[in-house]
Amino acid sequence: MEGININWVERSQKTLDQLKEIRAKKDQDRLDRVRGMRFALITIGQSIAGWMQWVNSPEVMANFSKEELEEMSEIIMDMVEKWVEYDISITAEGMQKGVAKQREQEHQSNHFVI
Numbered sequence: 001m002e003g004i005n006i007n008w009v010e011r012s013q014k015t016l017d018q019l020k021e022i023r024a025k026k027d028q029d030r031l032d033r034v035r036g037m038r039f040a041l042i043t044i045g046q047s048i049a050g051w052m053q054w055v056n057s058p059e060v061m062a063n064f065s066k067e068e069l070e071e072m073s074e075i076i077m078d079m080v081e082k083w084v085e086y087d088i089s090i091t092a093e094g095m096q097k098g099v100a101k102q103r104e105q106e107h108q109s110n111h112f113v114i
Contacts, residue, residue, distance in 0.1 A: 008050060015043055051076075 022036045054060045061069070 012047075019043065 019040065025032060031114060046089075064072070086111070
């Protein structure tokens with residue numbers, strides 16, 4: 001298991017380096033931004049999958065003290081709370097943009113020329 005964790009850490013460090021490169025790119029266009037978000041979200045998904053393996057393994061979690069688990073739990077809860085708050089706000093904004101676009105399309109399609 002130790003070898004797997006070292007490999008994970010090395011891969012994660014390379015991923016961090018890639019994220020930094022993506023962010024450092026100057027004059028990013030819209031597609032660059034979308035690609036960056038896609039890469040970041042894939043990275044989050046992979047990290048969450050790893051965390052799920054850990055928290056579902058009593059053998060792994062038993063190696064952490066109560067204080068370490070409390071710290072991990074608080075940090076994760078804080079990150080998730082901020083993520084969900086952002087998710088709510090951007091989803092609401094996206095819905096408004098979607099509704100506005102739909103209304104515009106309906107308005108344009110209601111004009112008949114005879």
